[in-house]
Amino acid sequence: MSTTTAVREDPAPPVVSDRSTRRLVAATGLATAVLSSAAVLADAPSWLRLVTVLAFVCAGPGAAVLVHVPVTRPSTTWALTNVLSLAVWAIGTAVMAWLNDWSPTVLLLGLAAATVVSVAVAWARTRRAAR
Amino acid sequence: MTRTLPPEALTGPADGTPPGTPDAATSPASRPGLFRRAIAPLLVLAGIAAWAVSLPEVDTATRSDYGLLGMVGPLFYAGLALICVGFVAELADRRRFLVLAAGVVGLVLVLDGTVPVLYPMPEYAWTFKHIGVVEYFLQGHGVTDPRDIYQQWPALFTAVAAVADLTGVSTLTLATWAPLFFSLIACVPMYAIARHLSGDRRVAFLTVFLFHAGLWVGTSYLSPQAFAFQLSLGIYLVVVAWLRRTPTAWRRGPRWLRAVKAWSVRGAEEVPATTRRARGRALVALYVVTFALTVSHQLSPYIVVAGLVLITVLGLVQPRWAVVGVLVIAAAYLAPRLEFINSAYGLLDSLKFWENAGGVVTATSGTPGQVFTSQVSSLLALGVWLLGAAAAVSSWRRPGRVLLPAALAFAPFLILAGQSYGGEAIYRVYLFSLPFTAFLIAQAALRLRWRKVVLPLLALFLVGASLASIQGLHGTLAWTTFPRNEVQATQWLYENGEKGRMIVVGAQNGPGRLSGDYNDFGVRSSGGDPDLIGNAFLSGRMLDESALAEVDAFMATQGERPYLLISTGQIEYTKYYGLLPDGSLQALERTLADAPGWTTVHRTADAVVFQYVGTGQ
Numbered sequence: 001m002s003t004t005t006a007v008r009e010d011p012a013p014p015v016v017s018d019r020s021t022r023r024l025v026a027a028t029g030l031a032t033a034v035l036s037s038a039a040v041l042a043d044a045p046s047w048l049r050l051v052t053v054l055a056f057v058c059a060g061p062g063a064a065v066l067v068h069v070p071v072t073r074p075s076t077t078w079a080l081t082n083v084l085s086l087a088v089w090a091i092g093t094a095v096m097a098w099l100n101d102w103s104p105t106v107l108l109l110g111l112a113a114a115t116v117v118s119v120a121v122a123w124a125r126t127r128r129a130a131r
Numbered sequence: 132m133t134r135t136l137p138p139e140a141l142t143g144p145a146d147g148t149p150p151g152t153p154d155a156a157t158s159p160a161s162r163p164g165l166f167r168r169a170i171a172p173l174l175v176l177a178g179i180a181a182w183a184v185s186l187p188e189v190d191t192a193t194r195s196d197y198g199l200l201g202m203v204g205p206l207f208y209a210g211l212a213l214i215c216v217g218f219v220a221e222l223a224d225r226r227r228f229l230v231l232a233a234g235v236v237g238l239v240l241v242l243d244g245t246v247p248v249l250y251p252m253p254e255y256a257w258t259f260k261h262i263g264v265v266e267y268f269l270q271g272h273g274v275t276d277p278r279d280i281y282q283q284w285p286a287l288f289t290a291v292a293a294v295a296d297l298t299g300v301s302t303l304t305l306a307t308w309a310p311l312f313f314s315l316i317a318c319v320p321m322y323a324i325a326r327h328l329s330g331d332r333r334v335a336f337l338t339v340f341l342f343h344a345g346l347w348v349g350t351s352y353l354s355p356q357a358f359a360f361q362l363s364l365g366i367y368l369v370v371v372a373w374l375r376r377t378p379t380a381w382r383r384g385p386r387w388l389r390a391v392k393a394w395s396v397r398g399a400e401e402v403p404a405t406t407r408r409a410r411g412r413a414l415v416a417l418y419v420v421t422f423a424l425t426v427s428h429q430l431s432p433y434i435v436v437a438g439l440v441l442i443t444v445l446g447l448v449q450p451r452w453a454v455v456g457v458l459v460i461a462a463a464y465l466a467p468r469l470e471f472i473n474s475a476y477g478l479l480d481s482l483k484f485w486e487n488a489g490g491v492v493t494a495t496s497g498t499p500g501q502v503f504t505s506q507v508s509s510l511l512a513l514g515v516w517l518l519g520a521a522a523a524v525s526s527w528r529r530p531g532r533v534l535l536p537a538a539l540a541f542a543p544f545l546i547l548a549g550q551s552y553g554g555e556a557i558y559r560v561y562l563f564s565l566p567f568t569a570f571l572i573a574q575a576a577l578r579l580r581w582r583k584v585v586l587p588l589l590a591l592f593l594v595g596a597s598l599a600s601i602q603g604l605h606g607t608l609a610w611t612t613f614p615r616n617e618v619q620a621t622q623w624l625y626e627n628g629e630k631g632r633m634i635v636v637g638a639q640n641g642p643g644r645l646s647g648d649y650n651d652f653g654v655r656s657s658g659g660d661p662d663l664i665g666n667a668f669l670s671g672r673m674l675d676e677s678a679l680a681e682v683d684a685f686m687a688t689q690g691e692r693p694y695l696l697i698s699t700g701q702i703e704y705t706k707y708y709g710l711l712p713d714g715s716l717q718a719l720e721r722t723l724a725d726a727p728g729w730t731t732v733h734r735t736a737d738a739v740v741f742q743y744v745g746t747g748q
Contacts, residue, residue, distance in 0.1 A: 040297050049298040057294060058316065069412055072327075072403070075335075076372050079323035082316060083365025084416065086290070087423035090358070093268075093289035094426050097282075100273025104293035 029063025174217025181210030196500025347603025398529020519568030620738030
């Protein structure tokens with residue numbers, strides 16, 4: 001091997017996020033919404049609630065938005081899913097503190113319901129477009 | 132010419148490789164042997180295994196002036212080296228997504244997973260102050276105190292309190308693991324940003340790896356800034372993904388300025404155009420995340436604004452008014468709190484760039500370990516910035532291709548013009564600069580020829596930088612971790628102490644204000660409790676019987692029946708920085724046990740709580 005050649009570069013032009021990424025994001029949003037709500041309502045063991053709630057906080061609300069948005073790269077889709085989820089969760093909990101009405105279970109269930117509805121709408125739209 | 136990518140038209144594999152592109156690394160003709168395919172993942176896995184095996188050997192009962200690296204055995208070092216070498220080997224050869232990701236995760240585990248595995252309590256005294264605020268919201272309180280800076284920027288605290296409430300996991304446990312959590316999630320947007328700036332996946336992975344290897348500033352502990360950093364990366368990502376435009380030369384203005392601008396855009400790559408609708412959605416996302424950022428942390432929005440203003444001026448953003456919205460959100464939230472912030476902390480406090488660039492601790496009269504850690508950290512920061520600057524300068528013929536990352540790498544320095552942020556501004560500058568500095572270095576390093584020399588050097592550099600980073604992050608372990616007994620003593624004081632009393636501490640290092648009732652003790656709405664060194668001016672004194680009168684006199688000024696807390700963390704802290712002679716706080720502890728006017732109200736193996744009732748009673 002020559003010692004004078006530069007390290008090979010990836011031939012990767014900009015691409016548009018494929019449907020499978022959005023399907024995966026939708027499934028993630030749906031799964032985290034359902035599982036976290038179920039775990040909290042069923043008063044599951046603490047570790048299970050931690051895993052599911054944290055997963056929802058990190059991916060749920062963002063997934064509800066990103067399933068409707070064509071994004072140029074899968075990494076962008078996942079990153080924004082995470083950042084938007086955290087942002088929405090932070091704003092939601094801060095609003096509770098400003099209103100002096102602390103009810104995180106209501107917030108979780110509300111956001112989870114919104115996520116499920118959003119994912120369902122996105123799926124229905126995709127099915128209509130495919131027909 | 133710009134082109135619009137048709138939606139769903141260019142689908143490809145999740146790694147970003149275009150459809151139909153034969154992968155040179157996996158085509159049958161060039162398929163390498165099993166050994167070559169397995170070597171890099173095996174190195175990374177062996178590194179993680181060596182790290183994991185090394186941990187039970189660490190004796191956490193002992194303390195070292197050199198922190199974590201002074202306590203671990205050779206397997207720990209071998210593990211770190213194997214991870215770095217395996218990562219570079221994969222970069223050089225097959226560049227598989229999973230192997231490169233495993234290398235990054237391995238490094239993060241070593242840097243931010245070691246301390247939570249070894250110690251049951253969170254690292255850093257500041258973490259406990261934040262725990263107190265989380266506990267406050269967890270008790271169901273709302274934002275009630277207009278002069279409590281934490282309550283006025285509540286988002287991180289309320290977010291964590293809600294998670295603790297829903298899961299039943301203690302705030303102490305969440306705080307212990309927070310550094311690993313924040314460091315891992317930061318990888319995702321950082322990788323995504325780098326993927327937009329470079330078509331080469333290896334550049335993106337090396338950027339993330341370099342970021343962690345170079346991040347010696349402890350910023351990922353449970354804190355508003357750790358959370359704000361993640362949101363800031365999201366803002367940069369939205370801008371880079373949807374609001375970027377191809378920079379062009381200026382047609383108006385003085386000739387020299389037009390010449391400079393024409394030079395600066397030379398080599399700039401064509402940015403695919405985005406639709407108005409996509410930009411509209413991006414702006415909504417930008418402002419939602421900006422609002423979350425604004426209500427989370429005081430300084431971070433302005434560091435982000437500095438970067439966005441600079442790249443807008445350089446013609447890299449469209450629409451140009453996008454940044455105005457960000458600034459309006461940040462300013463509108465600050466406006467009603469401006470008087471309080473200005474009076475309590477000082478806004479635009481000094482307008483002295485070089486003074487604001489100074490760190491928190493400037494003393495170098497501590498232990499040899501303290502001097503070593505300070506020098507290593509400074510060297511690492513300086514080295515990273517110099518390498519980043521060199522990487523940017525190396526593109527002087529085609530500056531357009533590094534214009535955006537270079538602007539975002541050095542824009543955070545602008546914040547030093549107006550704020551010292553209690554001496555911490557320079558650390559925030561380093562944090563916000565590092566992703567883009569790392570990108571510049573990664574891009575330049577992977578463009579270099581002489582790979583047989585460059586790649587081993589790169590591996591060596593990553594090992595060295597990671598070790599320096601560990602020294603910066605955990606070199607202070609002797610005083611930044613607290614025994615369970617010490618934490619319990621503080622908890623006892625908040626649960627059983629007389630409300631409204633002042634809590635005086637021997638030195639400014641301990642798990643203080645960790646209860647939701649933190650405002651019931653000490654100075655309301657303040658960031659800390661008074662101490663004997665800074666507030667009683669007893670620095671450098673042996674606090675034996677000869678100093679008792681001065682301690683009494685100080686305590687007499689702290690209201691009725693104040694408490695004095697002396698703990699192991701304080702003793703280690705004063706020793707590390709040479710603030711008091713060896714044995715000084717222990718001597719005070721012995722003296723106060725029998726001193727008139729003093730009562731010992733609680734004692735554990737690592738902390739004693741005294742109450743000063745006054746000699747007149």
